[in-house]
Amino acid sequence: MYTAEFTYHRAKSLSEALQMLQQNPEAKLLAGGHSLIPAMKLRLATPPALIDISRVPELKGIRREGNTLVIGAATTYYEIETSDLIRQTIPALPEAIEQIGDPMVRNKGTIGGSLAHADPAADLPAVVLALDARLKIQGPSGAKVVDVDSFFQGMFTTAVGQDEILTEIHIPLSSASPSAHAPTQAVRMAYEKFPHPASRYAVAGVAVVIGVSGVRAAFTGAGEHAMRLSKLEQALSGKPLDPQTVEAACQNLVDPAQLMGDHNHSAEYRAHLIDVLAKRALLRLV
């Protein structure tokens, strides 16, 4: 319940935050704090310094740049949930976020924190994989933009280096027409989650997006990190999306041997859940 000691630094700008990271190489960034502080209270994490980026203006906000939706990393779940722009362009994103934790968690937690933390049971990693997002990362020597497929690298490990900051999440809106306001023209996404009864994190979760170039799907909650459901994507490739095809495709999507299990939810069960959730998510869209 009581964290170890640390020094606290609040960054006022992105450059200041990067500087502070340089000066405190073992520091951790503090965004919403809703993954980091629980870990610190159990002393599973004992960073000597925290750099608070929650008030860095460059990391906040939601905007549209042409056919891309840009979300600042320190934007809270609540801000995303209630954004008109997001409701119009990706209405399923607020629905997915609604399933994260509880209202207090969503008032504080940030999209960047969730992605950078890469908890194997977190929801948004699967969602951004399905959305084919790109992640903008700022380091001491400049910015890079990485593909979501190379972002998640292991359990709690991402493409963000120790001296870097995830600054923006870019989501392509290519499947929606640029001026679209009608939901039918919005990104066709669905997220299905099977929450853990106590932690509320995902025992398994599946996100699917039906885009112009086919289906993208990803799962979370069972592997080392969120991953694409390539078997499903291939099975549906070039096929008409009807319930029969979906039903037939959602079989043994992942090998239980690749998954984690515990006494409540074995790997085999989670693999089965992924089939069920993928089917349910797709059936909501076809």
Add this chain to the structure above:
Amino acid sequence: MADVTKMVGKAIKRREDPKLIQGRGTFLDDIKLPGMLHAAVVRSPYAHARIKRIDVSRALAYPGVVAVFTGEDMMDINPMPAAWQAGGVKSNAVTPRALAVGKVTHVGDGVALVVAEDRYTARDAVDLVEVEYEPLPAVVDARKATEPGAPLLHEVAPNNICMEWECGSKEKADAAIAGAEVVVKEEIINQRLIPTPMETRGCVARYDVATGEFTLWMTSQAPHVHRLLLTAFVFGIPETKLRCIAPNVGGGFGQKIFCYADYAFTMWAARKLGRPVKYVEDRSENYKASTHGRDHVTEVEIAGTRDGKVTGLRVKTWANLGGYFSTIAGGIPTTLYGRITTGVYKIPAAHVKVWGVYTNTAMVDAYRGAGRPEASYLIERMMDRFAAEIGMDPAEVRRRNFIQPQDFPYDNGLGMLPYDSGNYEPALNKALQMVDYENFRKEQAEARKQGRYLGLGISSYVEICGVAPSAWIGAVGQGWGAGLFESANVRVHLTGKVVVTTGSLPHGQGVETTFAQIVADELGVPYEDVTIEWGDTLAAPFGYGTYGSRSLAVGGTAVHKSVQKIKEKAKIIAAHMLEAAPEDMVFENGKAYVKGSPDKAKTLAEVALQASLAYSLPSGVEPFLDETTYYDPPNCTFPFGTHIAIVEVDTDTGKVDLKRYVAVDDVGNIINPLIVEGQLHGGIAQGVAQALYEHGYYDEDGELRSSNLLEYAVPTAAMLPRYELGHTVTPSPVNPMGVKGAGEAGTIASAQAVMNAVIDALSPFGIKHLQMPATPEKVWRAIQNSRQMGQAAD
């Protein structure tokens, strides 16, 4: 009584609430004394190990640390007492010491105590205490622990068996089963639960060096009992040297009844250091080191005839006690379980055998319902198994075996006191009617055709409330070797205001409101003029506290009796004031007058003033209206009822959706329906949680996997249904108010209603039983297995 106030029976809102809804209650951790130190405990990461060496030097050197103690330092006090050893305790019960000495027996066992200037520092220093352990093999399952070759926890208890107990007639049960038309056998596990009051446990100890007196603020359901046990047994000091105070208590559910090691080490440290010390466990410590509940492994056989008569019951239960014997652990799986395993049914032959077993787990003691939920679950699950076996409707099987109204008082042959009163069938019928039983069965059949699996589960229960009669519970060798009466003092101050002091210790039950309602009505004074006090051993008369649904039936009756004594005395004084004969007086609606002339009456306030001024009292009458009662009831009360759950199972994921929950309870007369309903809701929620969500799970190595709220699934609002309540009223003849008690009924009735519904839903798959909790994976696997075996309905 004529109706002037008529508070009793009304749904009035609680007087305890204004403070609590404004955040102005005082809970344990809100207490802050000048110079107070904070204690933190070094706890064993091993389930079973010898302590080879403890090095406290680094911790001691940490700035802000005042002292570090180990178990060896505290050898001048005794281990915790075993207050209720029950009949079958074979050897001296091994109870915990203030801190472990030589060896630890479960993960979380306390090994050293750090005392520091603040809680952060204390926690820091915990990591600096170096303990060298020699790990030993562990065992967590009670039945396995009795098998040859199992790791042994305590030399004095061979095969880890601490007690061996039985009730009923073995010969009769054996004969009934041998000659039966139908016998159904099952293994039933009542899983371990963690009570989880939302406030964890803790205490603040202060020692007055000048007088040698302790004051102990504690999260306690029974401060008087704690005072007695800590002084007489642990510290060996006079009882008067300790004052125990329970402030607002944030839920207990049993867990705050017991005498814990932390009370002892906190007091010990406060005395040693001459400064007040606070210890508050965090949630993970609460899970590892405070008591758990249930954890039975049972082999059961039920016998009967093809036309639905149950003729015999044979039960063997391995009850897990944990690493040590907790305060009243002996009574829970014996008296409060074995003696009520036949439930609401007339079963002519029954035998129950129980082994109480040490394992490398946290101690097990009473948790809401304490023994009775285990008994009720067992018999109700078996009634359904029996009904399914003979192909009879489960409601009908229950009807055919109910104890009948004319059978009361009813002796069940298991050494229980006779059931006081009951009428079981109307409660069942009412519940069936509330769910529209006939219609449901049609709907269920229709749904199955569409591949949807609905199920309905019935639970008819009886429970033991007002756990008290000292002649029974106190009997040496069986009971807990002490009385279990309750006390109440009622005083009418000279202004006419009434002050009631009770030995009960309310922590959410609304006792303050209920007791005031009773007193207002009985004395005919305004409800606002009645004050209820409790919780401080200095102020309140000796009482045994609040648990076992005793507050109203026992504590409330003590209040009621004191009020009657006040009325008698008021009549005597008023007679003197009116120059009349006491025997001609009546006391009604707050006034005393001569029978037939109510116009010339003395109000209670006038009498109280006279009694206080005391210059003109009848000879031999003491001043002041002040009466105390120690009430020891002749019997327990036996609330009963029927609960019905309706579920739908998602066969794809195995998830159970609890769609409806109907409860018909008979708790005798009701003082405040709002409060009774609240108690039932909360109780039902805990039973539903057992059926579907909660499991205090240890792995084979003795690691507690559900070690905090991230893993242990205390249900949220979204995981529980709306409860539909109904009542029947059969007043208890045991006490003058005809009340039975409602604190545990909900929990005792509910788990099996839900499980019976789950199994009913799954019956097309040939599934006959599942162990709790019915988690999605467990249900899904059962369906998979049956599909693989070609049993499937679909």
Add this chain to the structure above:
Amino acid sequence: MAEKVRISVNVNGVQHEHEVEPRQLLVYYLRETLGLTGTHVGCDTSQCGACTVNVDGKAVKSCTMFAVQADGSRVTTIEGLAKDGNYHPVQEGFWEKHGLQCGFCTPGMIMAAVDLLNKNPNPSEGEIRHALEGNLCRCTGYQNIVLAIQYAAAKLRGEPVTGAVADD
């Protein structure tokens, strides 16, 4: 000891300035530094919500935030909810509908309910239950808490409400 940080926080309308240790959680700042003990601690994993307070208009778990993060913020705790001696409608609802027993979860529940009604003045029963997923109550089984919030919602919308009545 790590260097202390100066913070300025408005709590229940009163401006406070303190030097705090960075690791002091907001809940302990409120409870121990300011003596506002109505905000409770029920767990160590951010699950129970007993510590819920309002920071800058939104409900947060004060055990999952350091006091330094609240620098410059406006905080409302349960103690600051009643105005001019009048209960907030949510407090009133909890009393009228018997929405509490031991009262330990209650301050957090009330603060979470206030947040819900700020965001959604007319929630369905399902929405209320969903919005309470971060608040555990072990006593009430939640039904009367739901009724209490419905009562408060109606009252805040200016609709008539009925007080304490039993269910059947």
